[in-house]
Amino acid sequence: MSKTYNIAVIPGDGTGPEVVAEGIKVINAAATKYGFKLAYTEFDFGAARYLKTGETLPDSAIDEFRKFDSMFLGAIGHPDVKPGILEMGILLKIRFALDQYINLRPVRLYPNVETPLRDKGPEDIDFVVIRENTGGIYTGHGGATRVGTADEIATQLMVYDRRTVDRCLKYAFELKRKRNALNRKYAAKPITLIHKRNVLTHCGDLWYRAFEEMGAQQYPELKRDYNHIDAANMWFVKNPEWFDVAVTENLFGDIITDLGAMIQGGLGVASGGNINPEGVSMFEPMGGSAPKYAGKNVINPMAAIGAAMMMLDTLGEPKASQTVEAAMIEVMKQMKSQAAGHMGMSTTDVGDRIADQVSKR
Ligand code: IPM
Ligand code: MN
Numbered sequence: 001m002s003k004t005y006n007i008a009v010i011p012g013d014g015t016g017p018e019v020v021a022e023g024i025k026v027i028n029a030a031a032t033k034y035g036f037k038l039a040y041t042e043f044d045f046g047a048a049r050y051l052k053t054g055e056t057l058p059d060s061a062i063d064e065f066r067k068f069d070s071m072f073l074g075a076i077g078h079p080d081v082k083p084g085i086l087e088m089g090i091l092l093k094i095r096f097a098l099d100q101y102i103n104l105r106p107v108r109l110y111p112n113v114e115t116p117l118r119d120k121g122p123e124d125i126d127f128v129v130i131r132e133n134t135g136g137i138y139t140g141h142g143g144a145t146r147v148g149t150a151d152e153i154a155t156q157l158m159v160y161d162r163r164t165v166d167r168c169l170k171y172a173f174e175l176k177r178k179r180n181a182l183n184r185k186y187a188a189k190p191i192t193l194i195h196k197r198n199v200l201t202h203c204g205d206l207w208y209r210a211f212e213e214m215g216a217q218q219y220p221e222l223k224r225d226y227n228h229i230d231a232a233n234m235w236f237v238k239n240p241e242w243f244d245v246a247v248t249e250n251l252f253g254d255i256i257t258d259l260g261a262m263i264q265g266g267l268g269v270a271s272g273g274n275i276n277p278e279g280v281s282m283f284e285p286m287g288g289s290a291p292k293y294a295g296k297n298v299i300n301p302m303a304a305i306g307a308a309m310m311m312l313d314t315l316g317e318p319k320a321s322q323t324v325e326a327a328m329i330e331v332m333k334q335m336k337s338q339a340a341g342h343m344g345m346s347t348t349d350v351g352d353r354i355a356d357q358v359s360k361r
Contacts, residue, residue: 016074131253
């Protein structure tokens with residue numbers, strides 16, 4: 001009997017449902033080709049449900065999600081909902097509750113995709129950012145007093161413990177080892193820790209020592225490098241070819257992965273995974289709900305298809321994942337642009353063509 005993977009799907013808001021549909025179309029084609037099955041269960045969490053019922057995500061949903069092999073999310077966000085409610089109530093709640101402690105963000109410029117970096121091409125922009133996904137400022141430690149007065153005080157603390165740092169670093173070192181074995185070009189580059197240890201002398205020191213100790217003791221063959229976050233921002237733009245695996249804490253990672261998205265061709269192509277290597281992971285396109293494009297069949301589904309491709313790999317179907325990626329590359333060559341409304345084809349066309357390429361390969 002062929003294997004069946006159970007996927008929880010949250011299409012979400014705006015263009016979320018449109019791009020998720022294309023992702024599913026493509027991985028269904030891959031499943032048929034490689035002889036496994038994908039079973040989807042849809043959940044309606046998002047702005048519409050919140051605006052109707054006041055509910056973001058009940059605890060019972062988390063228990064439900066634990067039963068799945070993986071999760072696929074479209075987008076969360078709506079102009080009528082105050083910022084923070086859906087982000088914290090849905091996205092961050094899932095990340096924390098399912099302990100998805102790795103945010104995996106490939107930054108790869110595919111051929112025929114435009115980058116704002118003049119003189120840089122696909123051979124220069126091909127790395128992965130590992131963002132720690134459950135700690136740091138995102139833990140919500142801190143508070144505010146005397147709110148609304150001239151003496152108002154607010155704190156928001158960067159919180160890290162050694163275990164949280166170590167498990168993230170381990171994932172990054174393991175990934176680096178795999179990539180080095182895959183490609184000599186990767187092997188020539190270091191694994192880079194990004195932090196701000198010249199100022200964040202406690203958290204930065206914890207990350208740095210943990211990185212140096214783990215590297216020296218368990219991965220002595222891997223070259224190690226360290227960049228301050230501000231300098232790393234500069235190098236991502238000026239010398240992206242220096243990077244292969246970059247690992248960093250949560251907020252720095254949030255910021256620098258958006259920079260990564262821009263240099264790889266924009267939000268239309270940037271995909272990410274919220275990964276619990278021992279549990280249930282969730283894959284998502286990085287672009288938001290893009291309400292102004294919703295329902296027009298013009299949004300680029302490439303990032304969602306890329307997220308679904310990453311999901312196949314994590315499920316244990318690397319061949320299917322590689323075929324989807326090759327098909328994506330083929331169709332990117334046929335597209336005029338990766339920007340919504342300028343692709344030279346519709347949202348559904350992109351999905352159809354990639355699914356077709358998958359079947360043909
Ligand atoms: C991301 C997003 C989220 C984050 C928001 C929506 C809470 O920006 O996935 O990078 O800050 O992590
Ligand atoms: Mn972000």
